[in-house]
Amino acid sequence: MKKKFIKRGTLFLLLPFLLLASSLFIADGRTDPYYIRFTTPKQNNMIVGSSRAAQGILPSAIDSILNKGGYHTTMFNYAFTINQSPYGPTYYESIKNKLNENAKNGIFIVTVDPWTLYLKEEKENNKIIFPEDNLSLGKIKCVDCHPNFDYLLYSYSSPLLMIWMTKLLRILNLEGKESLYLHNDGWLEVSVGMDSTEVQKRIRKKIKDLENEYPSAPDFHLSSDRIYYLNKIIEFFRKHGEVFLVRIPVHEKIKDIENKVCPQFDSLMNDIARKNSVDYLNFINDSTIYEFTDGNHLYKDSGHKLSEKIGEFILNKQLQDNFEETMGSF
Amino acid sequence: MLFNSFEYAIFLPLVFIVYWFLLNKSLTLQNIFLLLVSYLFYSFWDWRFLFLLAFSTFLDYFTGLRISNATSSDKKKIWLFISVFVNLGFLGFFKYYNFFIESFAELMSAIGLKAHLTTLNIILPVGISFYTFHGLSYVFDIYNKKIRPTTNWVEYALFVSFFPLLVAGPIERATHLLPQVEKIRTFDYTKAVDGLRQILWGLFKKIVIADTCAVYVNLIFNNSESYSGSTLILGAVLFAFQIYGDFSGYTDIALGTARLLGFELLKNFSYPYFSRDIAEFWRRWHISLSTWFRDYLYIPLGGSRGGMYKKIRNTLIIFLVSGFWHGANWTFIVWGLLNAIYIMPSIILKTNRNHLDIVASGKLFPSIKEAVQLFVTFALTTFAWIFFRANDLHHALSYISGIFSYDLFSIPFLTHPELFKSIICIMLIVVFLVIEWIGRSNKYAIEKIGQRQHRLVRWAFYYAVAFSILLSYGKNQEFIYFQF
Numbered sequence: 001m002k003k004k005f006i007k008r009g010t011l012f013l014l015l016p017f018l019l020l021a022s023s024l025f026i027a028d029g030r031t032d033p034y035y036i037r038f039t040t041p042k043q044n045n046m047i048v049g050s051s052r053a054a055q056g057i058l059p060s061a062i063d064s065i066l067n068k069g070g071y072h073t074t075m076f077n078y079a080f081t082i083n084q085s086p087y088g089p090t091y092y093e094s095i096k097n098k099l100n101e102n103a104k105n106g107i108f109i110v111t112v113d114p115w116t117l118y119l120k121e122e123k124e125n126n127k128i129i130f131p132e133d134n135l136s137l138g139k140i141k142c143v144d145c146h147p148n149f150d151y152l153l154y155s156y157s158s159p160l161l162m163i164w165m166t167k168l169l170r171i172l173n174l175e176g177k178e179s180l181y182l183h184n185d186g187w188l189e190v191s192v193g194m195d196s197t198e199v200q201k202r203i204r205k206k207i208k209d210l211e212n213e214y215p216s217a218p219d220f221h222l223s224s225d226r227i228y229y230l231n232k233i234i235e236f237f238r239k240h241g242e243v244f245l246v247r248i249p250v251h252e253k254i255k256d257i258e259n260k261v262c263p264q265f266d267s268l269m270n271d272i273a274r275k276n277s278v279d280y281l282n283f284i285n286d287s288t289i290y291e292f293t294d295g296n297h298l299y300k301d302s303g304h305k306l307s308e309k310i311g312e313f314i315l316n317k318q319l320q321d322n323f324e325e326t327m328g329s330f
Numbered sequence: 331m332l333f334n335s336f337e338y339a340i341f342l343p344l345v346f347i348v349y350w351f352l353l354n355k356s357l358t359l360q361n362i363f364l365l366l367v368s369y370l371f372y373s374f375w376d377w378r379f380l381f382l383l384a385f386s387t388f389l390d391y392f393t394g395l396r397i398s399n400a401t402s403s404d405k406k407k408i409w410l411f412i413s414v415f416v417n418l419g420f421l422g423f424f425k426y427y428n429f430f431i432e433s434f435a436e437l438m439s440a441i442g443l444k445a446h447l448t449t450l451n452i453i454l455p456v457g458i459s460f461y462t463f464h465g466l467s468y469v470f471d472i473y474n475k476k477i478r479p480t481t482n483w484v485e486y487a488l489f490v491s492f493f494p495l496l497v498a499g500p501i502e503r504a505t506h507l508l509p510q511v512e513k514i515r516t517f518d519y520t521k522a523v524d525g526l527r528q529i530l531w532g533l534f535k536k537i538v539i540a541d542t543c544a545v546y547v548n549l550i551f552n553n554s555e556s557y558s559g560s561t562l563i564l565g566a567v568l569f570a571f572q573i574y575g576d577f578s579g580y581t582d583i584a585l586g587t588a589r590l591l592g593f594e595l596l597k598n599f600s601y602p603y604f605s606r607d608i609a610e611f612w613r614r615w616h617i618s619l620s621t622w623f624r625d626y627l628y629i630p631l632g633g634s635r636g637g638m639y640k641k642i643r644n645t646l647i648i649f650l651v652s653g654f655w656h657g658a659n660w661t662f663i664v665w666g667l668l669n670a671i672y673i674m675p676s677i678i679l680k681t682n683r684n685h686l687d688i689v690a691s692g693k694l695f696p697s698i699k700e701a702v703q704l705f706v707t708f709a710l711t712t713f714a715w716i717f718f719r720a721n722d723l724h725h726a727l728s729y730i731s732g733i734f735s736y737d738l739f740s741i742p743f744l745t746h747p748e749l750f751k752s753i754i755c756i757m758l759i760v761v762f763l764v765i766e767w768i769g770r771s772n773k774y775a776i777e778k779i780g781q782r783q784h785r786l787v788r789w790a791f792y793y794a795v796a797f798s799i800l801l802s803y804g805k806n807q808e809f810i811y812f813q814f
Binding site for chain 1: 336347350351517518519522523526789792793796797800801802803804
């Protein structure tokens with residue numbers, strides 16, 4: 001009877017088990033906006049920051065510019081969201097995990113904005129609380145496991161069966177027009193309708209969200225703890241290559257909010273760049289030449305354009321450095 | 331380890347195989363094995379508290395023997411006092427210390443005095459209220475000569491820490507579970523299938539009903555000041571199903587697991603939302619706790635003997651204590667008090683035992699009178715749940731005042747589009763209620779559903795349940811009653 005029970009029980013559970021188990025192996029760039037970044041190998045070059053960088057900087061575009069100049073780099077976008085990856089101990093540790101410890105002559109793009117350096121001051125037992133500690137970036141220890149069971153079982157926010165459902169919808173061509181696709185190089189491709197009314201609606205919502213989530217001037221203050229970790233990350237990257245501090249453009253209205261809550265932001269970034277001997281590429285005043293999905297994130301074509309600009313700057317810098325090095329040796 | 335976790339999905343089959351296939355020849359080995367895996371199960375939460383569990387177990391085992399061997403009634407009383415004092419001392423320290431300190435400080439400041447008292451950052455050991463009550467029932471039963479103490483430490487320890495009931499009950503009695511621990515258990519195919527079926531239903535209640543409701547309950551309760559009166563009612567109703575799905579789902583998994591291993595645990599729920607009055611509700615909700623309080627508090631206090639005054643007093647006491655047992659917060663005490671007030675008319679009018687059978691037994695639908703009774707009882711219960719769910723008394727009162735606002739009759743989904751998806755949750759609840767109604771005469775709702783049909787039909791139904799679980803299964807959500 002026991003064997004009969006085991007046989008029938010196994011038979012019954014086989015299908016659900018196979019579906020669940022297989023979903024762990026078929027997870028891909030459509031699964032969610034983070035998963036792929038925890039499955040790729042350790043990297044030698046990196047782009048870090050929030051969702052602005054995740055959507056707005058295309059590693060492939062930078063690579064192609066640098067490749068044309070004779071530099072064979074493979075950039076990787078390890079930027080997440082404002083909630084997951086503001087500058088702090090969690091992101092710092094995760095970056096350290098993701099970077100190949102033997103990386104040399106790497107290129108590192110550190111994107112900055114006032115929100116990634118904001119922290120609502122709260123303490124527990126005299127220790128500062130960084131809310132991102134409890135999110136997936138804080139929980140995932142293995143950032144280069146494929147498949148990443150740890151992430152899928154404990155941090156993936158939807159039912160596992162949804163991985164299959166998403167796949168099925170794509171196979172049957174039933175996906176909606178709005179979609180997310182996380183490329184293997186870490187770039188998050190967001191496809192949304194770019195009709196001007198839709199965009200305006202999203203911009204209004206984004207502004208409302210910013211107003212609800214953050215204090216307005218003069219109560220808004222950059223966190224010294226987050227600035228400390230930004231410096232730490234730059235210092236860490238500098239040991240492995242060249243660092244570029246980048247401020248990604250945003251819609252005029254959001255730029256105005258940022259200027260209002262933190263008017264000294266650019267001068268502070270210039271100081272940090274000078275102190276760490278890195279370049280600060282500030283594109284914040286280029287709003288008019290780019291398109292935005294919601295005012296805060298660059299549309300993919302604009303992201304491509306910006307990435308090429310960054311790539312060209314890096315290439316020129318590399319060529320100049322090489323020239324100076326060569327001249328110096330004469 | 332949570333019943334709804336992947337760890338448990340691996341743990342349970344392994345335990346089952348080792349228990350029935352490798353150790354089936356020896357009861358002692360089976361019991362030792364179950365004890366070890368129970369401790370392992372608990373250690374997944376925090377291994378340090380295993381020492382507290384072991385100490386509490388040893389204390390009751392030892393005092394049980396002492397009470398039994400005591401030559402005089404005074405000595406018996408002393409050993410009983412030691413057991414009760416230490417057990418409740420631990421419970422009081424871990425669960426109620428901060429509550430008493432804070433309440434005392436508030437009282438002092440209310441009368442104009444400042445009390446500089448420090449609270450402690452104490453971790454509440456999971457299941458402490460449950461295993462403390464297991465142990466106490468054993469000692470009380472020995473004191474009252476209902477049972478003789480066991481001299482086998484493993485058997486006693488297994489009675490206290492048997493993993494299906496360790497962290498959230500049902501609160502077992504030594505008279506019921508100990509004989510099962512001591513007796514050779516044989517595998518029964520029908521019971522094992524029944525156990526598996528009950529686990530499936532428990533997972534459905536927890537993952538599909540409770541966890542789905544939890545999303546909207548949290549949204550509404552955490553932002554109650556910005557929602558309309560009708561939305562606040564929706565929040566309270568969804569919480570009523572969340573807590574029922576959560577706790578009775580846990581119990582179903584516990585009972586099913588125990589049955590797989592050859593044990594029969596006490597029934598804890600019996601379709602409480604199909605009750606026609608509050609007295610019936612309390613005979614159907616968290617039965618093992620209600621009967622525990624009845625046997626070890628209400629009856630020793632005099633029960634219903636000694637006139638109406640004593641009956642009312644004793645009823646009030648057990649409801650207040652029951653509320654306080656749930657947590658160190660005034661909200662639970664008010665919840666208990668409210669239920670005591672609800673039940674008083676039937677106690678005074680002696681109508682509290684009017685409804686002993688299940689509603690509309692043998693009929694498809696309830697009568698209009700019964701339907702009204704069901705609705706009123708559910709409404710009263712749901713109103714009381716607001717106190718149970720609220721963060722504090724102020725939150726509960728502002729939530730209630732928010733209900734009775736000018737927008738009480740607005741449609742929640744239209745006024746708050748973010749709640750539109752809660753329609754799916756409501757549809758799931760309707761399906762759930764229909765299944766529960768059909769199966770209301772059984773131990774659990776799907777016990778006999780499809781039994782007369784072909785196996786394919788039955789399996790199709792089970793698969794539908796299983797797939798709805800898989801489609802709802804996201805991050806593991808803790809069970810609400812773990813905190814009690």
